[in-house]
Amino acid sequence: MPSGVHIHNVRGQLFAAAERVLLRDGPDALTSRAVTEEANCAKGVLHRHFTDFDAFLAELVLDRVRGIEDRTTTLRAAAGTGSVVDNLADALRDLFGPVTVATVALIIFRDGLRVRLREAGLTGIPLAVHGAAMVAAYLTAERELGRLAGDTDIETLAPTLVGAGHLLFADRTSAPPQTAAVRKMVTTVIAGVLRPQA
Template sequence: MPSGVHIHDVRGRLFEAAERVLLRDGPDALTSRAVTDEAHCAKGVLHRHFADFDAFLAELVQDRVRGVEGRTATLCAAAGTRDVVDNLADALDDLFDPVTVAVVALVTFRDGLRARLRAAGLTGIPLAAQGATMIAAYLAAEQAAGRLAGDADIDTLAPALVGAGHLLFADRSAAAPQADALRRMVTAVVAGALPAPRA
């Protein structure tokens, strides 16, 4: 695209382009040139809106983080409905969509990006950490509703579920895990925290 042509929603367009490159080619192929080529715009467009490429990537990650944080209220509203295991399995399946898995790999791959994210207050592994916070909030809501044992260790269960979930989804070259495999994992992690069925 020639320079001087106005592009609507530049940030959104560049983020979508970066996600496509990540999904198709992996984190080592993600460069400012690859993003702007994918977005069909001049390279200077990215640098007019972001201080440098790591600043762009940090904003991309933070945009995904806000999406996870926004889904927390929806998941917590599901407490007391359906089956706890089904709710958790669906939440993990939603959390570890292909873009999130690719972004987690990207964060691991780029030291400069991790430094930017730490400076922005994101500790741990971004997206996985927010996922654990989301799952913990849901488990607390189920505990308050009496569908999770009162002595259940939510602070251990939530990261265990997210960590095991990530392992199931982490191979970007393979198909997503089958629903029954995800449900079996969730059942194994939370079985001891679910109240015994009534006779």
């Protein structure tokens, strides 16, 4: 692409290109050259907007985290409607879509990216941490509505659901688990706290 051509929404185009490369070829194939070739732009475009490739990847992860934060509001608003099991199963299926699963692998794969994420104030695997916070907000709302037992240990239950969910979805090369498998896991994990009417 000629250097004088203006690209609209550069960050969005580069993020989308990175996600396509990540999904198609895996984390070890994700390089600045692969991203800019996928986005059909000059390599210098990425480096004009980000200090280096790990800074770009950190912003990509932060963009995904913001998406989880947005979905938290929607999920919390679903409290008291539908079934608790279905709401949680749907939330986990949404959380662990192919891009998120591939991004978790990327975070594990790249030391420099983990350093940048810590510098940004994010700990652990940020997508899982924020996913657990999303689930915790929903469980708290359901407990307040009486659909979960009043003594429900949300601080343990939320990461348990997210961890078990990740294990179900973690194999990038296979089809995602069937809805029935996700519902079975959720039902098993929350069986001890779910009130009969939920």
